[in-house]
Amino acid sequence: MANSFLDRFKQGLSRTRDILNADVGDLLRGRRPLEPADLDAIEEALLAADMGVPAVAEAMEVLRARSREVWTEGRDAMRGLLRQELLRQLEQPAPAARTAARPWVVFLVGVNGVGKTTTIGKLARAERAAGRTALLVAADTFRAAAAEQLQVWAERTGAAFHRGAEGADPSAVLTDGLRAARSRGHDTVLVDTAGRLHTKGNLMAELAKMSRVAAREVPDAPHETLLVLDATLGGNALAQAREFAKAGGVTGLVLTKLDGTAKGGVAVAVVRELGVPIRHVGLGEAAEDLVPFDASSFVDALVGE
Amino acid sequence: MFDALSDRLQGVFRSLRGRGALTPEDVDQALREIRLALLEADVHFKVVKQFLERVRVRAVGQDVLKSLTPDQAVLRVVRDEMVALFGGGDAARLQGSSRLPAVVLMTGLQGSGKTTSTAKLARWLVQGGHHPLLVSTDVYRPAAREQLRTLGQQNNLQVHHPESLTQPRAILESALTEARSVGHDFLLVDTAGRLHIDDELMAELEELKRASQPTEVLYVADAMTGQDAVKSAEEFHKRVGTTGIVLTKLDGDARGGAALSAASVTGCPIKFAGVGERVDELEPFQADRMVGRILGMGDVLGLIEKAELIVDREKAEEQVRKLRRGEFTLEDYRDQLGQVRKMGPLDSVLSMIPGLGNAAKDVDTEQGERDLRRALAIIDSMTPLERREPSVLNGSRRKRIAKGSGTHVEDVNRVLKQFVQARKLMKQFGGGGANKMMKRLMGGRMAQFR
Numbered sequence: 186m187a188n189s190f191l192d193r194f195k196q197g198l199s200r201t202r203d204i205l206n207a208d209v210g211d212l213l214r215g216r217r218p219l220e221p222a223d224l225d226a227i228e229e230a231l232l233a234a235d236m237g238v239p240a241v242a243e244a245m246e247v248l249r250a251r252s253r254e255v256w257t258e259g260r261d262a263m264r265g266l267l268r269q270e271l272l273r274q275l276e277q278p279a280p281a282a283r284t285a286a287r288p289w290v291v292f293l294v295g296v297n298g299v300g301k302t303t304t305i306g307k308l309a310r311a312e313r314a315a316g317r318t319a320l321l322v323a324a325d326t327f328r329a330a331a332a333e334q335l336q337v338w339a340e341r342t343g344a345a346f347h348r349g350a351e352g353a354d355p356s357a358v359l360t361d362g363l364r365a366a367r368s369r370g371h372d373t374v375l376v377d378t379a380g381r382l383h384t385k386g387n388l389m390a391e392l393a394k395m396s397r398v399a400a401r402e403v404p405d406a407p408h409e410t411l412l413v414l415d416a417t418l419g420g421n422a423l424a425q426a427r428e429f430a431k432a433g434g435v436t437g438l439v440l441t442k443l444d445g446t447a448k449g450g451v452a453v454a455v456v457r458e459l460g461v462p463i464r465h466v467g468l469g470e471a472a473e474d475l476v477p478f479d480a481s482s483f484v485d486a487l488v489g490e
Numbered sequence: 491m492f493d494a495l496s497d498r499l500q501g502v503f504r505s506l507r508g509r510g511a512l513t514p515e516d517v518d519q520a521l522r523e524i525r526l527a528l529l530e531a532d533v534h535f536k537v538v539k540q541f542l543e544r545v546r547v548r549a550v551g552q553d554v555l556k557s558l559t560p561d562q563a564v565l566r567v568v569r570d571e572m573v574a575l576f577g578g579g580d581a582a583r584l585q586g587s588s589r590l591p592a593v594v595l596m597t598g599l600q601g602s603g604k605t606t607s608t609a610k611l612a613r614w615l616v617q618g619g620h621h622p623l624l625v626s627t628d629v630y631r632p633a634a635r636e637q638l639r640t641l642g643q644q645n646n647l648q649v650h651h652p653e654s655l656t657q658p659r660a661i662l663e664s665a666l667t668e669a670r671s672v673g674h675d676f677l678l679v680d681t682a683g684r685l686h687i688d689d690e691l692m693a694e695l696e697e698l699k700r701a702s703q704p705t706e707v708l709y710v711a712d713a714m715t716g717q718d719a720v721k722s723a724e725e726f727h728k729r730v731g732t733t734g735i736v737l738t739k740l741d742g743d744a745r746g747g748a749a750l751s752a753a754s755v756t757g758c759p760i761k762f763a764g765v766g767e768r769v770d771e772l773e774p775f776q777a778d779r780m781v782g783r784i785l786g787m788g789d790v791l792g793l794i795e796k797a798e799l800i801v802d803r804e805k806a807e808e809q810v811r812k813l814r815r816g817e818f819t820l821e822d823y824r825d826q827l828g829q830v831r832k833m834g835p836l837d838s839v840l841s842m843i844p845g846l847g848n849a850a851k852d853v854d855t856e857q858g859e860r861d862l863r864r865a866l867a868i869i870d871s872m873t874p875l876e877r878r879e880p881s882v883l884n885g886s887r888r889k890r891i892a893k894g895s896g897t898h899v900e901d902v903n904r905v906l907k908q909f910v911q912a913r914k915l916m917k918q919f920g921g922g923g924a925n926k927m928m929k930r931l932m933g934g935r936m937a938q939f940r
Contacts, residue, residue, distance in 0.1 A: 300600070417719070445687060
């Protein structure tokens with residue numbers, strides 16, 4: 186099982202890897218000594234992966250500091266160094282283990298269009314596959330037909346579904362949903378929140394309120410708050426991460442749309458900023474296209490194996 | 491919008507300012523800073539390279555080094571080149587067609603905002619006297635067609651929704667037939683989000699294009715996208731011949747460099763900008779104004795336009811006349827506050843004023859709005875006599891006003907003090923039309939929140 190996940194992850198990243206290998210991998214292949222200009226090229230490739238200026242600057246500093254000792258050993262040594270440095274930047278405490286709390290409440294948050302609803306559908310499938318019952322709560326009462334979209338996912342995955350009226354107060358919908366989950370004894374509640382730009386103070390306050398409301402209905406809820414990031418996002422993801430963390434705490438990241446050519450290097454920048462782990466990776470639109478994150482494969486994709 | 495980029499560039503030029511002539515090293519220093527700023531703003535690194543080369547050639551040329559105000563000269567070069575990068579001047583129009591309906595294909599990646607933009611464009615067309623028909627050919631994402639239909643119902647837009655059809659091409663053809671028979675002049679086609687490397691879906695898009703012969707193929711781009719924006723924009727352009735770009739989610743704080751890059755590599759103008767979630771929050775994109783904002787030159791034109799839209803010119807002139815006679819009352823002050831409020835969120839107004847882009851960020855907007863509402867409530871709680879003759883406001887009257895407006899006496903005092911300051915300020919400046927009045931007003935308001 187674990188192996189097939191890893192294969193899936195690698196396969197999904199292959200496109201990312203192919204393109205990056207042309208950038209970094211070729212640079213770092215073979216034993217020809219490195220030239221100073223190579224460092225600039227590496228820097229550009231990392232920037233092109235959306236790792237962001239601070240993370241790249243940090244990595245480059247390490248490479249430059251150690252460059253003399255690997256200069257003669259050639260490129261393979263340099264790749265090893267870069268790999269090590271990126272893994273270090275991605276290092277993070279392991280996610281808190283799931284406790285016996287029932288229902289286990291998970292919030293999905295993020296800006297508009299990153300793939301929150303689709304991710305919930307995929308998470309629901311994983312819950313069902315693990316033999317747990319799940320309730321999907323459509324707390325996105327703003328976007329037209331958001332609840333309908335979630336309902337389709339509920340039907341596809343055999344999860345229960347709760348919604349309010351369009352335009353209803355999301356906290357009210359959440360309260361009802363959590364009460365329903367308690368009385369029906371669901372194992373997991375997945376809460377789909379409306380996409381919101383992190384710059385909208387009132388919407389961020391609404392999110393903070395939803396966290397409080399959840400804690401009132403279910404002790405310690407939300408047990409997880411997953412920030413959904415789109416692999417195509419640029420530097421703005423950092424600002425997003427900061428604001429969402431401020432509004433209600435973020436316990437983990439989901440990186441979506443990694444099946445394109447976007448490298449998702451922004452995840453490195455965000456992990457570095459928030460110190461929370463990447464939990465899942467989205468590799469397509471089908472329900473099974475969500476796999477656990479694997480740092481090693483991810484870094485391989487960034488710098489070549 | 492693009493705030494951080496303009497901060498950095500302002501920083502660069504502040505350090506250059508006031509040193510007389512520039513040396514080539516100075517130019518290099520500035521270019522390095524600009525490079526970093528552009529990279530941080532998500533401008534594609536290849537675009538950055540080309541851009542800097544063009545700037546360097548012109549900056550090191552005689553016009554900058556010999557200029558008496560070299561920083562202004564560099565700024566002008568950067569500005570001109572950036573406007574060129576955005577794809578030139580104003581392009582906010584949709585190509586019509588003599589053969590009705592003119593078809594507009596909305597394309598882009600998943601989650602870029604196609605459906606919302608489709609509804610916004612339709613509304614924009616309706617306001618221009620057109621009769622658009624909308625249709626969604628997104629048969630993949632659950633409830634995608636439902637979303638467009640709901641948006642149509644909420645906003646009085648005609649949406650074609652043939653529920654029994656499940657093939658994008660068949661849906662499109664049915665919509666074309668419907669549009670022709672009813673006589674719609676535009677057909678807006680919302681397509682499914684797709685990855686530019688998904689060959690099958692890209693082929694479907696090509697087929698939709700062949701079947702509908704669109705006058706416009708718009709690529710909907712998310713302002714928050716990173717370096718990959720260039721690749722996808724290029725691929726869409728190659729496969730379906732993009733004619734323009736719609737930039738979405740510009741109401742956030744994304745620096746939008748990716749959008750700049752996408753426009754630059756495809757050579758397509760950015761036609762519209764989405765600046766909010768509501769259907770009326772779509773603006774024609776204006777490259778020169780946007781660049782002005784990036785560079786901290788301010789969007790004076792936009793501010794004046796906004797002010798003119800809101801300010802009742804006659805009323806403003808009446809206020810000026812009163813002022814001259816020393817009759818500026820709390821009632822006039824209330825009108826002014828109301829006008830400022832109508833101009834929109836404080837930070838967006840402030841960021842349009844040259845040199846205040848940074849100040850806009852420091853202002854606590856929500857606090858500002860709250861103060862404004864409170865001031866209005868306080869003035870509303872006064873009797874007409876009190877508004878005309880603030881001098882009658884003794885302690886017990888102030889207590890009553892505080893109670894009536896749900897505030898404290900200190901708040902009442904503060905508003906009165908601000909009123910006296912505003913009156914003094916206006917007397918100093920004297921005269922002037924509505925625009926001048928607005929500028930003074932903004933100055934007064936800044937002082938309150940600094």
